[in-house]
Amino acid sequence: MNTAIRNNWNLDEIESLLGLPFNDLLFRAQDIHRKYFDPNKIQISALLSIKTGACPEDCGYCAQSTHHDTGLERERLLSKNEVINAAIKAKKQGAQRFCMGAAWRNPTDTNLEKVKTIITEVKALGLETCVTLGMLTAHQAQCLKTAGLDYYNHNLDTSPEFYNQVITTHTYTDRLKTLEHVRAAGIKICSGGILGLGESRQDRASLLQQLANLPVHPDSVPINLLVKIAGTPLAQTPDLDPFELVRVIATARLLMPKSHIRLAAGRDNMSDELQALCFFAGANSIFYGDRLLTTPNQTSQKDQHLFARLGIQSIAVPTTDPLEPRACVSIKTC
Ligand code: SAM
Numbered sequence: 001m002n003t004a005i006r007n008n009w010n011l012d013e014i015e016s017l018l019g020l021p022f023n024d025l026l027f028r029a030q031d032i033h034r035k036y037f038d039p040n041k042i043q044i045s046a047l048l049s050i051k052t053g054a055c056p057e058d059c060g061y062c063a064q065s066t067h068h069d070t071g072l073e074r075e076r077l078l079s080k081n082e083v084i085n086a087a088i089k090a091k092k093q094g095a096q097r098f099c100m101g102a103a104w105r106n107p108t109d110t111n112l113e114k115v116k117t118i119i120t121e122v123k124a125l126g127l128e129t130c131v132t133l134g135m136l137t138a139h140q141a142q143c144l145k146t147a148g149l150d151y152y153n154h155n156l157d158t159s160p161e162f163y164n165q166v167i168t169t170h171t172y173t174d175r176l177k178t179l180e181h182v183r184a185a186g187i188k189i190c191s192g193g194i195l196g197l198g199e200s201r202q203d204r205a206s207l208l209q210q211l212a213n214l215p216v217h218p219d220s221v222p223i224n225l226l227v228k229i230a231g232t233p234l235a236q237t238p239d240l241d242p243f244e245l246v247r248v249i250a251t252a253r254l255l256m257p258k259s260h261i262r263l264a265a266g267r268d269n270m271s272d273e274l275q276a277l278c279f280f281a282g283a284n285s286i287f288y289g290d291r292l293l294t295t296p297n298q299t300s301q302k303d304q305h306l307f308a309r310l311g312i313q314s315i316a317v318p319t320t321d322p323l324e325p326r327a328c329v330s331i332k333t334c
C-alpha cells in the first residue's frame, strides 16, 4: 500500500476505505499505525472547562448553548489559580497535555489577555498547552503563539454539507478561516469532529476529506461520539452503529498516518471491547480525567484498569519536569 502523506483525497476513495470489509480495514489501519507509532502507547490529555455555559452559538449538540434549555449553570472565567491547581493535579495524574475550553463564539481581547497569562503559567509546569476558545482573528492567533501556546483545538465537527443542519450561527468557512490563522501563527492544530449527529456515512467521509485535505494534517484529530444532552435538539438522535466509529477511526488513521487520533467524548458510554477496537484501529490519544467539559468522562480508575488489561502505556511525561523529575510511563501516579 502507498504510505505517502497525501492532501488530495477524493470522496470516492474515502468512501471505499470506510466501506471495506471490517477486517480488511482494521488490518490496513493497524499496519500503517505501526509504521508511524508504537501501537501500545497512548497520548494523554486532560481537559478543563475554564469558562462554562452561556455561549451565543447554537450548536445542536452542545450543553453550553444559550439556545437550548439544558439547565446548565453558567460560570465566569476561572481564576488563574483555579486553573493552575487543576493543571498541577492533571500533571500528577500523568497528563502530558492540558486542554482548556471556553464556551465563547470568540474571545474578547480582555479575555484573551487573561488566557495568555494562564497559558504561560501552565506551560511553566512542564505541560503542553491546548486551548479552544472559538473563532480567532489572525492577530489573536499570533498573540496566543507569543504566549507559548502549543495546540489550538477547533473542530470541523461534521461535513460541510450537513453543517447547517446542526449549526446556523457560524459557517464552515468561518471554521476553516480560524484554522488558517492558527496554522499561519505556527500553532499546532487539533481538529476533528463529532459522530452520531444523524449524519450519513457520506457526511463522515466528507468530514474526513476536509481534515485530510487541509494544507497540513492536524497534529491531533479528536473523534467525539455524541454525548446526548437533555434539552438539546439532538438529544433523541438514534445511536450510531459502534462499528461506524471504529471505521471512521481506522480511515482517519489511513488518511492521516502521522496524526494523533483521539478517541474523545463518549468513552463513558463505551464498552472496554469497543475502546480496544478503536485503539486497534489506530486511536492513540484520549482525554484522561473524570470530567470532560460539562459531562462525565470514563473515570481514571477505569482507564487504568483498561490500560493494564490491554498492556497500553501512556506517552512519558517529559523529564524536564519542574514538579518532580520522573521517567515513568504508567498513567498511575508513580
Ligand atoms: N466553543 C468552542 C468551539 O466550539 O470550538 C470550544 C468548545 S466546544 C465544546 C469543543 C468541541 O466539543 C466541539 O467542537 C465539539 O466537537 C465537542 N462537543 C461539544 N459538545 C459535545 C457533545 N455533546 N458530545 C460530543 N462532543 C461535543
Ligand code: DTB
Binding pocket: 047, 063, 101, 132, 153, 155, 192, 222, 223, 224, 227, 264, 265, 292, 293, 294, 295, 296
Ligand atoms: C474535543 O474535541 N472534545 C472536547 C474538547 N475537544 C474541548 C469536548 C468534549 C465535550 C463533551 C461534552 C461536554 O462535556 O460538554
Ligand code: SF4
Binding pocket: 055, 056, 057, 058, 059, 062, 063, 064, 065, 102, 103, 104, 105, 134
Ligand atoms: Fe458554543 Fe462551542 Fe458549544 Fe458551539 S460547541 S455552543 S461554539 S461552546
